[in-house]
Each structure stands twice: as structure tokens, then as C-alpha cells.
Amino acid sequence: xxxxxxxxxxxxxxTWGVASAAYQQQWFSQYTEKDGKIDFRCEKNCVVLLGExxxxxxxxxQWGTVQWNGQRGYGYLLGQQIYAATMLQPGxxxxxxxxxxxxxxxxxxxxxxxMFLVTGPLKVEWVQxxxxxxxxxxxxxxxxxxxxxxxxxxxxxxxxxxxxxxxGWSWPLFGLIATLIAVGIVYIVRKKMNLKETLRxxxxxxxxxxxxxxxxxxxxxxxxxxxxxxxxxxVKEWKTFFDLGSYIDVTKQVRDTLDLDNVEARRGKECxxxxxxxxxxxxxxxxNSVYLRPCTVVQTGSEADYGLYYNVWPSYETxxxxxxxxxxxxxxxxx
Amino acid sequence: xxxxxxxxxxxxxxxxxxxxxxxxxxxxxxxxxxRVRERLFYILSWFLGVWILGYGLFLLQFIRFGIDRLAxxxxxxxxxxxxxxxxxxxxxxxxxxxxxxxxxxxxMIPKHASTWYHIxxxxxxxxxxxxxxxxxxxxxxxxxxxxxxxxxxHLPVINILYDGGVQIFGEVGQIxxxxxxxxxxxxxxxxxxxxxxxxxxxxxYINIFPWLSFVFFIKAISLYIYQKRQDIRLALIAPxxxxxxxxxxxxxxxGYMDLLSAIYTALAIMSxxxxxxxxxxxxxxxxxxxxxxILSYVKNDGFVVYMLWTLxxxxxxxxxxxxxxxxxxxxxxxxxxWVFIVALVLFFIAPFTFLKSYYNLGFNQAAGADAGLxxxxxxxxxxxxxxxxxxxxxxxxxxxxxxxxxxxxISLIYRKRIAxxxxxxxxxxxxxxxxxxAVFLFTENYKxxxxxxxxNRVFTMVLVIFLALMPLVYSIDKSWE
Numbered sequence: 001x002x003x004x005x006x007x008x009x010x011x012x013x014x015t016w017g018v019a020s021a022a023y024q025q026q027w028f029s030q031y032t033e034k035d036g037k038i039d040f041r042c043e044k045n046c047v048v049l050l051g052e053x054x055x056x057x058x059x060x061x062q063w064g065t066v067q068w069n070g071q072r073g074y075g076y077l078l079g080q081q082i083y084a085a086t087m088l089q090p091g092x093x094x095x096x097x098x099x100x101x102x103x104x105x106x107x108x109x110x111x112x113x114x115m116f117l118v119t120g121p122l123k124v125e126w127v128q129x130x131x132x133x134x135x136x137x138x139x140x141x142x143x144x145x146x147x148x149x150x151x152x153x154x155x156x157x158x159x160x161x162x163x164x165x166x167x168g169w170s171w172p173l174f175g176l177i178a179t180l181i182a183v184g185i186v187y188i189v190r191k192k193m194n195l196k197e198t199l200r201x202x203x204x205x206x207x208x209x210x211x212x213x214x215x216x217x218x219x220x221x222x223x224x225x226x227x228x229x230x231x232x233x234x235v236k237e238w239k240t241f242f243d244l245g246s247y248i249d250v251t252k253q254v255r256d257t258l259d260l261d262n263v264e265a266r267r268g269k270e271c272x273x274x275x276x277x278x279x280x281x282x283x284x285x286x287x288n289s290v291y292l293r294p295c296t297v298v299q300t301g302s303e304a305d306y307g308l309y310y311n312v313w314p315s316y317e318t319x320x321x322x323x324x325x326x327x328x329x330x331x332x333x334x335x
Numbered sequence: 336x337x338x339x340x341x342x343x344x345x346x347x348x349x350x351x352x353x354x355x356x357x358x359x360x361x362x363x364x365x366x367x368x369x370r371v372r373e374r375l376f377y378i379l380s381w382f383l384g385v386w387i388l389g390y391g392l393f394l395l396q397f398i399r400f401g402i403d404r405l406a407x408x409x410x411x412x413x414x415x416x417x418x419x420x421x422x423x424x425x426x427x428x429x430x431x432x433x434x435x436x437x438x439x440x441x442x443m444i445p446k447h448a449s450t451w452y453h454i455x456x457x458x459x460x461x462x463x464x465x466x467x468x469x470x471x472x473x474x475x476x477x478x479x480x481x482x483x484x485x486x487x488x489h490l491p492v493i494n495i496l497y498d499g500g501v502q503i504f505g506e507v508g509q510i511x512x513x514x515x516x517x518x519x520x521x522x523x524x525x526x527x528x529x530x531x532x533x534x535x536x537x538x539x540y541i542n543i544f545p546w547l548s549f550v551f552f553i554k555a556i557s558l559y560i561y562q563k564r565q566d567i568r569l570a571l572i573a574p575x576x577x578x579x580x581x582x583x584x585x586x587x588x589x590g591y592m593d594l595l596s597a598i599y600t601a602l603a604i605m606s607x608x609x610x611x612x613x614x615x616x617x618x619x620x621x622x623x624x625x626x627x628x629i630l631s632y633v634k635n636d637g638f639v640v641y642m643l644w645t646l647x648x649x650x651x652x653x654x655x656x657x658x659x660x661x662x663x664x665x666x667x668x669x670x671x672x673w674v675f676i677v678a679l680v681l682f683f684i685a686p687f688t689f690l691k692s693y694y695n696l697g698f699n700q701a702a703g704a705d706a707g708l709x710x711x712x713x714x715x716x717x718x719x720x721x722x723x724x725x726x727x728x729x730x731x732x733x734x735x736x737x738x739x740x741x742x743x744x745i746s747l748i749y750r751k752r753i754a755x756x757x758x759x760x761x762x763x764x765x766x767x768x769x770x771x772x773a774v775f776l777f778t779e780n781y782k783x784x785x786x787x788x789x790x791n792r793v794f795t796m797v798l799v800i801f802l803a804l805m806p807l808v809y810s811i812d813k814s815w816e
Contacts (some may be wrong), residue, residue, distance in 0.1 A: 104728075158481040158589060159788040161581035161731055172727055175734035199745050206738050207572060213733045214579020215462060221469050221584045233476045241478060248478050252337050261336055261535050267499055285482035289490040289514070290538065291336075294497035 023129070024049040028118075037128050042070060042120035049077075050114040050131045053097060057142075057168070059114060060094045060130045070122025076103060076112040085117050096142070098168045143167035147216070153224045153242045164216045175209035247283060250310055250328045251291045257323045257330060258306065260294065271295035274304035274333075278311045307331040336538050337478055343533070344475055347540040350529050351547055352381070354407070358391065359384020361414040365421050366625065366675060367618040375562070378555045379622070382602060385548075386629045386683065387414070389521030392528055394686055396501040402528040425671075443567040452568060459571040466578045467550055473588040474542040484542075484590035490514040491523035493536050507694055517696040519632035519687055522592070542588055545595065549587040552598045553577065556803045559605060569806045576738070576802045581731055582795045592634035597796035599630045600641045601803040604763045607649065608807070610663075611756035617666050621675045628683035641767070648766040652759045659755060715781035718772075722784060722794075731791045735798040739764070742805055753808075760808050764801035771797065 023038075025031055025048045030041035040046070050059065059074070074095070075085035083102050097103045106112050116129055134142050146165045151157070166174040182205040187193050193201075231240045232248075239249045255261055258271075273295040275287050288297045298304050307319065309329045314321075319333035359380035363371070371379055391410040392402055400406040444456060479489060491512020495501050501524055502510050512520040526544060530536045553574035561570035577583060586594040603626035610619035630642040653660055666672050690696070726736055746753055746761050771793055775784045783789030 153480065155482065156788075158483070158582070158585045158591065159791050160729065162729060164730070170728045171730045172732070172734050172737065176737060179734075179737075195748070199741065199748075203738070203741055203745070206734050206741060207576065210579045210734045210738065211459075211462070211575050214575070217579070217581055217584070218462070218466055218469065221466075221473075225469055225472055228473075228477050232478075242480070244480070248337060255336055263496060263531070263535055267497055285485050289485040290479075290493055290536075293490075293493045293536075 037126045041123045042118045046118040048116040056131045057134045058096045062092045062128045065125035067123040068121045071119045073117045078112040179205040272298045272304045273306040274301040275308045355384035358387040366621040389525040401500045456568045470587045474546040481589040488590040492526045495527035560806045596633045597799040628679045648763040656755045718784040760804045
């Protein structure tokens with residue numbers, strides 16, 4: 001898909017220049033635009049160039065009647081460089097440039113042109129695409145929304161934490177500005193301030209900003225805990241845990257069946273297991289290291305005593321199925 | 336593996352506290368560290384005891400003991416014998432502990448404090464308690480999650496548990512924790528021992544250890560700062576700032592050793608700072624050497640990173656303050672100091688260094704060919720935009736780097752009014768930070784900054800060390816009070 005869009009865009013660069021409406025567009029079999037609302041029909045690959053990002057902050061897309069199964073996406077164009085497209089989910093959608101990981105990679109973001117991309121077949125009765133900047137109460141709402149935006153538990157969370165943001169400012173940038181404002185206010189109120197007082201107020205303001213940010217992050221942690229409680233702790237059967245899904249629950253059943261938690265009985269006994277899944281990291285890290293111990297995970301079914309298939313069909317069925325659930329099978333290969 | 340119950344929870348909590356505490360207390364008596372005030376004494380005993388237990392059990396594996404109650408008993412008897420000899424040789428009676436601290440927060444708050452002081456103090460307490468409670472819920476209800484916790488630290492625990500001990504000699508691939516062989520196995524050995532006492536490995540309660548370490552750490556630093564400043568609000572600011580670092584929450588709930596490295600570095604610097612003070616006692620020096628030795632193998636890079644660089648900071652300190660401070664070094668003329676140094680090095684550093692050398696185990700198996708301490712062919716200036724991006728837009732450190740910067744500016748401007756021994760508190764994290772940057776700048780390790788995973792963790796831990804000690808810097812000068 002990405003390659004296809006890039007090819008389309010390369011052709012577009014050579015043939016650009018058709019400007020029959022407010023937005024520049026190309027390759028639609030039917031395209032009409034009135035009062036910002038567009039009706040179109042696209043058979044293969046079509047592009048609407050929304051213009052330079054400039055001072056705009058976001059793009060909002062509202063859909064009328066959509067027919068057929070085509071795809072929609074967006075991307076950026078800076079000089080001859082195309083920045084890869086992102087697919088849009090069906091339904092009304094709004095994306096902020098500061099939230100977009102692709103936009104963040106563009107060195108001179110404001111100069112980039114924003115592209116709306118369609119892969120047909122797709123017929124749309126009307127769609128309204130608005131690129132605009134925020135102002136007034138909308139801006140405050142957006143700032144608050146970004147500040148509240150929660151980051152859930154993910155495999156990278158131990159090394160990365162992006163939020164909170166205050167509007168387009170990251171928390172450190174906001175902290176710096178807030179500190180300067182605090183020093184300025186105190187200076188205006190007191191009318192006189194020596195270096196020691198300036199440094200003291202700077203330090204107090206930075207500490208305050210850091211702790212407020214920390215309290216905000218604690219809300220993230222609480223939400224993670226609430227989600228984990230809902231998925232894992234409060235559930236009696238078929239527990240799930242974030243992107244590990246039901247893997248922990250399946251592991252528990254496997255361990256109970258093979259009596260793997262019985263340390264004394266298992267000590268010194270060899271056990272080999274072949275484990276297969278349609279998913280890799282972090283599943284394989286858990287599976288190959290801890291979850292199936294003391295059994296050793298081996299690479300082929302022929303050298304194993306047991307076989308575990310999680311989210312895949314069994315591929316080595318010489319043994320007896322000793323346990324199964326709706327997304328896993330456990331085989332004993334030695335019987 | 337995933338069972339939870341009140342009984343299991345109490346058993347894990349109780350054993351994780353008590354089993355290290357007992358050898359820790361005996362060892363603290365051996366090194367005469369009962370000069371440390373009461374509650375801080377028990378917390379530091381626990382931190383020391385964790386490694387006395389881990390290393391003690393590990394050393395007993397050389398003579399083919401298991402990881403069971405017998406090994407624990409032998410370790411305690413050995414420590415008691417050493418304590419007895421120590422008391423006899425030095426003719427020291429068991430002194431009563433020095434002054435105790437007030438027990439309640441209410442009594443710690445000054446009587447004539449302002450309303451704002453009361454409000455801000457209680458807000459800080461509520462914030463810290465909420466964080467600790469959130470962590471407690473996480474480590475007592477949810478399974479391990481982050482994948483390095485499994486491959487690096489939980490795998491040796493479960494292998495050692497089912498093997499019945501650490502296999503010291505044998506084929507490579509079958510020895511130690513049978514995981515990444517260069518990784519230290521002392522904490523996994525201790526955890527395998529506790530799992531053995533309880534009767535099985537628990538993938539949920541295994542994370543009580545990092546949480547407990549963190550809770551004891553914030554308790555230790557707030558007690559220590561209160562002891563120095565008699566200001567409970569200032570004492571609470573350090574833990575409040577540390578818990579405000581974005582990456583800390585998960586590090587208190589997952590079996591990673593980065594936070595533990597930072598904790599032991601901060602404790603080492605704290606002990607050394609205590610020794611550098613005018614009323615410093617040699618016991619604090621020994622405690623520092625103990626924590627420094629422990630640092631060598633908290634995780635695989637502890638030896639190079641934290642231990643060596645804390646030493647460099649001390650050398651820089653003595654070079655700067657050579658006129659006034661060199662007399663302190665006379666303590667190294669005493670035989671007893673060298674007995675302790677040799678004993679601590681033999682106990683904490685020698686065995687694993689020997690094994691790494693014997694089996695020719697590399698510096699860092701996880702990083703493979705990417706890791707190395709050899710000089711790169713070019714200076715990797717590209718790390719600076721990467722670090723700046725990480726700091727500014729990714730928000731992994733909050734505004735802590737700015738606090739570090741302002742503190743350094745203040746201490747440079749007012750350097751003449753800074754008590755000399757307290758400058759060490761700033762030199763230590765600054766040197767660690769500077770050498771980290773030098774390593775990334777001049778060696779092939781720059782890759783770890785560009786992909787940000789390692790650098791985010793490394794800088795977070797440097798900031799933990801700095802923030803833990805920062806309030807003491809602000810006690811340097813009466814005019815800042």
C-alpha cells in the first residue's frame with residue numbers, strides 16, 4: 001500500500017498543475033467541490049493536495065455517504081521528498097500535526113504540503129476536509145485534551161514515556177516557559193529582585209512544575225492499574241493483560257496440566273517443549289525464558305516432549321491432545 | 336506461577352524484608368555502623384543484607400551448598416563468628432544506638448510552621464503515599480510485563496530454583512543462571528532462595544523486591560535529609576521529585592536493575608558524604624566501600640559505570656580540596672581499614688570477576704557486537720541532537736535536567752560559600768553524567784543514544800542519583816534557608 005502511494009505521488013510530482021477547485025486534486029474519475037464539501041469517485045489512486053501546513057494545527061475529515069471498499073490516508077510532501085502515508089480508519093477523523101509521528105520527522109514541517117490520499121474503488125457523496133489552526137475556546141479545549149491524553153501500558157513503556165503535553169508544548173518546554181513567567185510575575189510584583197532571589201524562584205517554579213507533571217503521570221499509572229484490574233484482577237476466568245492478551249491465562253492452564261509449578265517433583269527431570277505462536281515479541285521472550293520452565297523450549301516438534309500452539313493451528317500432530325482452548329492446543333508428543 | 340492470596344503476599348513481603356535484614360544487621364555491627372541513627376540503621380542494614388545474602392548464598396555454591404535454609408543458617412553462623420571475633424579483637428562493647436528520630440510526621444513538622452508549610456508537606460505526603468500504593472497494587476496483582484525482566488533477571492531465578500542451586504563449574508551454557516552468562520546472578524540467587532523457602536516461583540510477587548527497594552530508598556533519603564536539615568518538607572521533596580520522573584513507576588514494578596544501581600550509587604555517595612563531614616567516622620567509609628563493591632555487580636555494567644565513576648568523583652574532590660581534606664586520607668594508614676577493604680573486595684567483587692574471567696564471559700551479551708569500550712574512529716556528535724530531542728520532545732525526564740542545570744549554576748555562582756564536603760554531592764552526579772556522555776561520544780556505544788532505549792534509562796538513573804542528594808546541596812548555605 002505504502003509503495004503504491006509513493007508511486008502515485010512520484011507521478012503526481014511530474015504532472016502536478018491541475019487546479020480546478022479550491023484544493024488541487026488529481027486522478028479522480030469524478031470530483032466536485034462546493035462550500036468545502038467534496039463529492040468524488042476514485043477508481044485507483046487519487047490525491048487531494050490540501051496545501052502547505054503553514055500555521056495550521058490540525059486536519060478534520062467528516063464523511064457523508066461512503067460506498068465501496070477503498071482506503072483513505074494522508075501524507076506530506078516537502079520539496080521532492082515524500083513522507084510516508086498513514087491510513088485513516090473509517091469514520092470522522094481529526095489529526096493534529098504535533099501528534100503525528102510522521103510529521104515529527106519532517107525537518108521544516110510548516111513548509112510541507114499536506115496530502116489527502118485515496119485508493120479506489122471509492123465513491124463518496126460528500127466529504128468535508130478542513131485544515132485549520134486552533135483559536136479561542138477550541139484551543140483551550142485542545143490543550144486540555146492533550147494534557148489529559150493517557151498513555152497505556154506498552155512494551156516500550158519501561159524506556160519511553162511521551163506525555164503529558166500542554167497543547168503543542170512538551171512538558172519540559174512548558175515547564176521552562178512557566179518558570180520564566182513565574183520569575184517575571186514575581187519581578188513585576190516586587191519591582192526589584194536580586195540574583196539569589198531569581199535563582200530561588202526559578203528553582204521553586206521548576207520543582208512545582210516537575211511535581212505537577214508527576215501527579216499528572218500518576219493519573220496515567222492509575223489508569224493503567226484500573227485497566228489491568230478490569231482485564232486481569234477482577235476477572236475469574238479467561239483473564240487478559242494488555243497486549244499479552246490471554247497468554248498468561250493459557251500459560252497457567254499449561255503449567256497446571258503439566259504440573260510445572262511442583263518444584264520438588266520437577267527438579268532434575270528433563271522436559272522439552274515445542275511452542276509456536278503467530279506472534280513474536282514480547283510473547284517469545286516470556287515463553288522461551290520463564291513461562292514454560294523448567295521445560296526447555298526447543299526449535300522443532302520432533303525433539304520435543306510437548307507441543308504448545310497459541311493462536312495457530314497445530315502443525316505437528318503426532319501426539320495426543322491433552323489440553324485445548326479456543327485459541328490454543330497442548331500436545332503430548334511422547335504418548 | 337500466577338497465584339495470589341493474602342497468605343502468599345504476607346509470606347513474600349515478610350521474607351523479602353526479614354531474610355536480608357538479619358544478615359544485614361549483623362554485618363552493620365561488624366563494620367561498626369551502629370553510629371547510623373536507628374531507623375536509617377535498619378534501612379541501610381536491609382540494603383546491605385540483600386547483597387550479603389545474595390553473595391553469601393552465591394559463594395556457598397562454590398562448595399556445593401544448595402539454596403536452602405541450611406545455606407542461610409551457615410551464612411548467619413559465619414557472620415556471627417566474624418562479629419564475635421571483631422568485638423573481641425577491638426574490645427568493643429555493643430553501644431546503644433545514638434539519638435532516635437521522632438516517630439510521627441506530625442512531630443517532625445516544626446511547631447511554628449506556617450499554614451502553607453503544613454499544606455504543602457501533607458500534599459507531598461499524600462502524593463508519595465499514592466505513588467507507593469499504586470506500585471504496591473501493581474506488584475501484588477499483575478504479572479511481570481517488560482520483556483528484559485524475563486530474559487535477564489527472572490530466567491536465572493527460575494533456573495536456579497529448579498536446579499536447586501547455582502552451577503558454578505561445568506559446560507558453558509549450563510553454568511550460573513543459564514541465561515545471559517555475564518549478568519550477575521546474586522539477586523536472582525537470593526530470589527530463588529526466597530522462592531524455594533515459599534515453595535515455588537511466583538511471577539507476580541517476584542516484583543515485590545524492586546518495589547520494596549524503592550520504598551526503603553525513598554524512606555532512607557528522606558530520613559537522612561531530615562536528619563541533616565530538620566526540615567520535613569525539604570526531606571520529602573527528594574522522593575517527590577524522583578517519583579515525578581516519567582520512567583520511575585515501571586522501574587519500581589518490574590525486575591530491572593537500573594533503578595537498583597542508582598539506589599546503591601546514591602547510598603554510596605551518601606555514606607561517603609557522611610565520612611567527608613567533619614564528624615565523619617571510619618565506619619561510614621567502610622559502608623561506602625561496601626556499597627561501592629556491591630555496585631560492581633548490581634548489573635553487568637555496574638562495575639564500569641557507577642563504581643568506577645564514583646571513585647573518579649572522589650579523586651576529583653580530593654584534587655580540588657587537597658589543602659584541607661588530605662588529612663582525611665590518613666584513615667588508609669590504618670590496618671583495620673585495609674582489612675575491611677580486602678574483606679569486602681574478596682566477598683563482593685572477586686568471585687564473580689573470577690568466574691567471568693575463567694569462562695571468558697563478555698562485557699554485555701545483550702548488546703552483542705554493538706557494545707564495546709574501544710575508541711570509535713570518529714567523534715559521534717550526532718548524539719547531542721538525539722539527547723536534546725529525548726529531553727525536549729519525548730518527556731522522559733520531565734524538567735529534572737533543568738533542575739540539575741540551575742543547581743549547577745547556583746553552586747558555581749556561590750561556590751565560595753559552599754561547604755567543601757558538600758561539593759562532592761554535585762561532583763558525583765556531574766562526573767557520572769560527563770563520563771556517560773564521553774562514552775557515547777567517543778565509543779561505538781553511541782548507537783544506544785540514537786535508538787534512545789539505553790540513554791533514556793541511563794539518564795533517568797543519573798537524575799535519580801542527583802535528585803536524591805539535591806536537597807542536601809541546598810542546605811549548604813544558611814542564607815538559602
